[in-house]
Amino acid sequence: MQGVEATRETGAGSGLTERQGAVLEQALRLLVDGGERALTTAGVARAANCSKESLYKWFGDRDGLLSAMIAFQASKVRTLDVSAEALDAAGLRAHLVAFAKDLLDVLSGEVSLALNRLAIGQASREGSKLGRLLQERGRRPIARRAGALLEAGRKAGLLAFDDAEEAYGALYGLVVADWHLRMLLGEDASAIKKDFSRRAERAVDAFLALHGGKG
Amino acid sequence: MQGVEATRETGAGSGLTERQGAVLEQALRLLVDGGERALTTAGVARAANCSKESLYKWFGDRDGLLSAMIAFQASKVRTLDVSAEALDAAGLRAHLVAFAKDLLDVLSGEVSLALNRLAIGQASREGSKLGRLLQERGRRPIARRAGALLEAGRKAGLLAFDDAEEAYGALYGLVVADWHLRMLLGEDASAIKKDFSRRAERAVDAFLALHGGKG
DNA sequence: GCCCCTCAGTACCGTACGGTACGGTTCGTG
DNA sequence: CACGAACCGTACCGTACGGTACTGAGGGGC
Numbered sequence: 001m002q003g004v005e006a007t008r009e010t011g012a013g014s015g016l017t018e019r020q021g022a023v024l025e026q027a028l029r030l031l032v033d034g035g036e037r038a039l040t041t042a043g044v045a046r047a048a049n050c051s052k053e054s055l056y057k058w059f060g061d062r063d064g065l066l067s068a069m070i071a072f073q074a075s076k077v078r079t080l081d082v083s084a085e086a087l088d089a090a091g092l093r094a095h096l097v098a099f100a101k102d103l104l105d106v107l108s109g110e111v112s113l114a115l116n117r118l119a120i121g122q123a124s125r126e127g128s129k130l131g132r133l134l135q136e137r138g139r140r141p142i143a144r145r146a147g148a149l150l151e152a153g154r155k156a157g158l159l160a161f162d163d164a165e166e167a168y169g170a171l172y173g174l175v176v177a178d179w180h181l182r183m184l185l186g187e188d189a190s191a192i193k194k195d196f197s198r199r200a201e202r203a204v205d206a207f208l209a210l211h212g213g214k215g
Numbered sequence: 216m217q218g219v220e221a222t223r224e225t226g227a228g229s230g231l232t233e234r235q236g237a238v239l240e241q242a243l244r245l246l247v248d249g250g251e252r253a254l255t256t257a258g259v260a261r262a263a264n265c266s267k268e269s270l271y272k273w274f275g276d277r278d279g280l281l282s283a284m285i286a287f288q289a290s291k292v293r294t295l296d297v298s299a300e301a302l303d304a305a306g307l308r309a310h311l312v313a314f315a316k317d318l319l320d321v322l323s324g325e326v327s328l329a330l331n332r333l334a335i336g337q338a339s340r341e342g343s344k345l346g347r348l349l350q351e352r353g354r355r356p357i358a359r360r361a362g363a364l365l366e367a368g369r370k371a372g373l374l375a376f377d378d379a380e381e382a383y384g385a386l387y388g389l390v391v392a393d394w395h396l397r398m399l400l401g402e403d404a405s406a407i408k409k410d411f412s413r414r415a416e417r418a419v420d421a422f423l424a425l426h427g428g429k430g
Numbered sequence: 431g432c433c434c435c436t437c438a439g440t441a442c443c444g445t446a447c448g449g450t451a452c453g454g455t456t457c458g459t460g
Numbered sequence: 461c462a463c464g465a466a467c468c469g470t471a472c473c474g475t476a477c478g479g480t481a482c483t484g485a486g487g488g489g490c
Contacts, residue, residue: 034339035338035339036336040447042448050467051468051469052449052470056448057467062447062449116400120335121251124251124329132401135397135400166417169393170392173389173392173393176393177385177387178384178391184338185349186342186343187350209425210424265438267440268438269437277479
């Protein structure tokens with residue numbers, strides 16, 4: 001069976017075989033459950049039923065494994081772009097609320113939290129390579145999606161702002177506030193999660209009060 | 216000289232001698248410079264010219280040292296409460312801008328960033344003890360100061376909000392947005408810091424547009 | 431002048447981890 | 461059937477770190 005797997009690649013065209021993807025899945029599981037201390041090469045090998053030698057052949061070294069984990073997880077999260085046609089006020093609000101909910105869901109996900117903790121913990125090592133990777137593959141796609149939505153709103157005369165970057169910052173801040181940091185620090189997120197819908201709507205309403213066109 | 220130091224306590228009444236404070240200072244220096252990996256007990260002992268045995272006598276174990284570092288740093292940051300008398304619109308705005316600037320300065324400080332990285336990295340260990348400590352000694356005093364200011368503004372009829380916690384969340388989000396996370400991930404903060412003043416003012420203006428009384 | 435306490439410096443121990451090497455097994459291929 | 465590639469499982473090595481024990485020196489208290 002191994003020979004077959006070894007050449008069949010994973011869908012995302014990331015150059016990973018299914019076997020390697022499964023190994024990364026197990027590694028993410030270990031990271032989520034036990035933090036970075038639990039993410040040892042021997043542990044990954046044991047959990048994934050593979051040998052350490054294969055790990056080093058596939059990913060180079062431990063840092064390569066960490067990078068591959070981030071890239072792999074990012075490849076699974078698809079940020080669907082919104083078709084910006086026929087946008088009225090209610091539609092814009094609905095899209096913004098959906099974005100806000102998605103944002104909160106992603107940021108509060110256990111894998112996202114674990115990877116952010118990992119990258120933050122390594123930020124003072126080797127030029128924060130993991131941090132930059134996480135920004136590229138995690139934050140940027142989200143910001144792009146929001147930016148497109150905001151631009152569409154402005155084009156439709158529904159939003160007013162000078163700097164799109166700044167407007168996105170306001171939206172992000174109103175939605176997330178300090179919840180992300182609190183969750184990263186270990187605060188229990190379950191009590192927070194059930195309030196995401198209301199929170200997203202209030203934040204979007206506040207954002208529209210600030211930047212709503214002709215409002 | 217040692218005997219003298221050993222009984223003279225540090226000003227904050229934290230039960231620490233000056234010598235122990237100096238050791239914690241060196242430990243913070245090591246943490247800032249090299250991250251958690253550089254914060255070894257042997258390294259601290261060498262940098263502070265003390266013995267490992269003293270470290271363990273004073274702080275129990277490595278986790279005790281980390282906790283002491285957080286408490287020590289927090290004891291140095293004094294959050295001055297604002298006298299809420301004679302508050303007019305301009306005064307409120309000035310106070311809010313000052314708060315926003317202080318908040319950005321604190322969060323972007325290298326010691327703060329290093330301690331946050333440390334606590335976040337340990338969040339999945341032993342019930343995120345460091346995370347809770349950082350929240351108690353770091354976030355809470357700041358939130359208290361802001362909360363008092365907001366309440367004073369409401370009493371003076373200058374602010375309107377239902378939930379003080381939510382209003383504080385909006386203020387925090389507008390001021391900080393995702394800059395804190397980006398700095399934690401290792402993004403260079405120097406380019407950001409020079410813009411703090413403008414950033415604080417724009418955020419406060421937005422906040423006042425949302426919650427400014429009769430406005 | 432003597433005792434005792436504190437502390438620096440160092441040597442030491444156990445362990446855990448990153449990385450490597452090797453034997454054995456399962457496949458596909460000619 | 462023979463060969464080779466990929467790979468699992470494990471044993472192994474060097475190192476680094478947390479924590480402990482010991483030695484010796486510098487003062488205070490009486």
